[in-house]
Amino acid sequence: MDKTWNNKAWFMVLPVLLLVAFSAVIPLMTVVNYSVQDTFGNNQFFWAGTEWYQEMLHSERFHTALLRNLLFSFTILAIEVPLGILIALNMPRKGWGVPVCLVLMALPLLIPWNVVGTIWQVFGRVDIGLLGRTLSQLGIHYNYVQNPLHAWITVIVMDVWHWTSLVVLLCYAGLVSIPDAFYQAAKIDGASRWAIFRYIQLPKMNRVLLIAVLLRFMDSFMIYTEPFVVTGGGPGNSTTFLSIDLVKMAVGQFDLGPAAAMSIIYFLIILALSWVFYTVMTSYDAER
Amino acid sequence: MSVAQNKLTAERKGNSFGQAPSMPPDAQATLARTMRRRGEQSRFWWLIPTLYIIFLMLPIYWLINMSFKTTAEILSTFSLWPVEPTLHNYAVIFTDPSWYSGYINSIIYVVMNTVISVLAALPAAYAFSRYRFLGDKHLFFWLLTNRMAPPAVFVLPFFQLYSAFGLIDTHIAVAIAHCLFNVPLAVWILEGFMSGVPKEIDETAYIDGYSFPRFFVKIFMPLIASGIGVAAFFCFMFSWVELLIARTLTTTAAKPIAATMTRTVSASGLDWGVLAAAGVLTIIPGALVIYFVRNYIAKGFALGRV
Numbered sequence: 001m002d003k004t005w006n007n008k009a010w011f012m013v014l015p016v017l018l019l020v021a022f023s024a025v026i027p028l029m030t031v032v033n034y035s036v037q038d039t040f041g042n043n044q045f046f047w048a049g050t051e052w053y054q055e056m057l058h059s060e061r062f063h064t065a066l067l068r069n070l071l072f073s074f075t076i077l078a079i080e081v082p083l084g085i086l087i088a089l090n091m092p093r094k095g096w097g098v099p100v101c102l103v104l105m106a107l108p109l110l111i112p113w114n115v116v117g118t119i120w121q122v123f124g125r126v127d128i129g130l131l132g133r134t135l136s137q138l139g140i141h142y143n144y145v146q147n148p149l150h151a152w153i154t155v156i157v158m159d160v161w162h163w164t165s166l167v168v169l170l171c172y173a174g175l176v177s178i179p180d181a182f183y184q185a186a187k188i189d190g191a192s193r194w195a196i197f198r199y200i201q202l203p204k205m206n207r208v209l210l211i212a213v214l215l216r217f218m219d220s221f222m223i224y225t226e227p228f229v230v231t232g233g234g235p236g237n238s239t240t241f242l243s244i245d246l247v248k249m250a251v252g253q254f255d256l257g258p259a260a261a262m263s264i265i266y267f268l269i270i271l272a273l274s275w276v277f278y279t280v281m282t283s284y285d286a287e288r
Numbered sequence: 289m290s291v292a293q294n295k296l297t298a299e300r301k302g303n304s305f306g307q308a309p310s311m312p313p314d315a316q317a318t319l320a321r322t323m324r325r326r327g328e329q330s331r332f333w334w335l336i337p338t339l340y341i342i343f344l345m346l347p348i349y350w351l352i353n354m355s356f357k358t359t360a361e362i363l364s365t366f367s368l369w370p371v372e373p374t375l376h377n378y379a380v381i382f383t384d385p386s387w388y389s390g391y392i393n394s395i396i397y398v399v400m401n402t403v404i405s406v407l408a409a410l411p412a413a414y415a416f417s418r419y420r421f422l423g424d425k426h427l428f429f430w431l432l433t434n435r436m437a438p439p440a441v442f443v444l445p446f447f448q449l450y451s452a453f454g455l456i457d458t459h460i461a462v463a464i465a466h467c468l469f470n471v472p473l474a475v476w477i478l479e480g481f482m483s484g485v486p487k488e489i490d491e492t493a494y495i496d497g498y499s500f501p502r503f504f505v506k507i508f509m510p511l512i513a514s515g516i517g518v519a520a521f522f523c524f525m526f527s528w529v530e531l532l533i534a535r536t537l538t539t540t541a542a543k544p545i546a547a548t549m550t551r552t553v554s555a556s557g558l559d560w561g562v563l564a565a566a567g568v569l570t571i572i573p574g575a576l577v578i579y580f581v582r583n584y585i586a587k588g589f590a591l592g593r594v
Contacts, residue, residue, distance in 0.1 A: 004420065008421075009424070012412055013427065015411065017427075019404070019464070020434055020467065022464070023434075023446075023464060024434045024437065028442075028445070030444075030445035087336055090334070091337055092333075092337075097337075101341070102582060105341065107348070107578065109574075110524075110529065111529065112528065112530075112570050114531050115549070115570045119351050122350065128354075128366070130346065130368075131346075131347075133366055161343065168340075177484070207480055208480075222436075222438030222439065222440065243440040251444075256444075263438075266438060267438065267441060
């Protein structure tokens with residue numbers, strides 16, 4: 001769409017700007033402040049320069065937590081996005097099935113995150129959980145508390161359970177917005193199911209898919225509550241993702257300097273990766 | 289026929305139809321036939337959604353099942369339904385007045401946040417969808433970066449900031465703090481919906497003598513009603529499920545229900561029955577919201593030609 005150049009539009013953006021600046025810029029500057037200072041307690045701070053940043057960038061603990069988190073994010077994206085598209089494509093478009101599907105699928109999204117953790121903790125337990133009990137009846141020694149692989153599978157399945165619906169709902173919104181004329185034209189041309197998907201549905205879902213991929217990537221990269229409730233970051237450190245590590249450092253050990261430096265690096269990584277996603281997908285958008 | 293030609297034809301057709309404000313009735317009849325034919329081609333289309341919904345419901349069913357058992361029964365016997373159904377767990381919760389306030393607190397700040405987020409985002413999204421202005425792309429991305437900021441980063445500075453303003457333990461503190469991620473999201477969603485409305489509609493309204501506020505409320509907002517619904521739904525959702533920030537900014541007077549739950553859980557660590565009942569009770573408000581907006585959302589999604 002052609003947009004007119006109008007700098008007065010700034011006035012319309014102003015409320016949002018003030019609101020977000022209050023909640024974002026001031027706290028972020030506090031974090032920056034901590035990241036370049038050291039303290040011996042009693043609120044006495046002195047300049048530490050880039051010391052914390054150097055320490056963080058060379059820390060083994062940070063590297064492994066980062067790799068773990070990246071692995072987690074890409075795994076759940078690889079599962080949730082195709083699965084979400086598949087389900088959205090097969091959802092009913094009219095009739096009583098639409099509200100039923102929407103209500104039931106949206107349900108996990110509206111459960112507070114610590115309750116999601118609790119649900120899966122209870123569901124997977126070998127002694128009282130349906131999943132744990134069933135698996136052990138089948139002769140599989142499933143134990144997410146002790147086996148790192150099982151803990152990983154549990155956390156990933158939990159995330160798929162929790163968030164695939166978001167992808168489904170967004171894709172569905174994109175699908176129903178396709179003008180019927182597109183399908184009619186495809187019918188006239190005798191297009192195959194795949195051609196309809198590839199050349200009509202997928203390009204039209206581009207925008208919502210961008211939203212879905214960005215949201216899922218960002219949220220999985222800062223996941224905290226759910227794995228913390230289920231595994232507590234264990235067994236060992238096998239499910240200690242970045243946020244869990246950060247809170248452990250800031251609140252548990254009260255290492256403000258390193259925690260703040262880690263926050264900044266963490267934030268910059270998210271920023272950089274999201275920017276890449278955003279640019280790639282919008283330039284793809286512009287090409288078409 | 290080649291696929292590229294298909295695409296071209298589809299686009300040509302789409303353009304000729306896309307400019308018409310609504311579909312002619314005969315095209316709707318054709319569509320109905322197309323939909324029926326589509327149903328015949330893939331008889332098992334319902335299988336995938338059904339399997340997915342079963343997968344979604346199993347853990348919730350298990351939680352509800354547990355909430356009607358005594359802790360002794362949960363630990364001793366394994367059954368798919370409560371052998372001796374009991375309301376004891378719910379009674380434990382409902383006799384404790386702090387639970388009511390937990391619910392009310394959560395609802396208050398979530399509603400406040402949804403209203404603030406959508407109201408602030410509407411004009412901003414309009415500006416982004418209709419105008420180019422100095423630094424617009426940078427501003428848009430900066431807004432999104434706040435949606436990406438990990439809450440764990442903000443926990444400590446938020447506490448200090450809101451203490452300085454004397455806002456700790458108030459509903460408005462949580463509502464404003466949640467704007468950090470909800471306002472950018474609302475702007476983004478609304479911008480998407482608004483860009484789908486042809487600009488000619490704006491221009492026609494101005495020619496007809498509408499002032500901007502009147503045009504915005506009377507003509508534009510009904511056009512993107514589904515978008516507003518979707519944005520409000522997402523704001524409600526992300527504010528309702530967030531716990532880390534809400535818990536940090538409240539102590540007693542505005543404590544959210546989910547935080548009340550963690551406290552009870554840690555106090556009675558092994559009381560699985562009460563834990564399950566508390567979990568079920570936190571699912572109910574979300575389920576109610578979806579239930580009440582189901583037609584609106586279904587209709588909104590179905591009509592919202594983005």
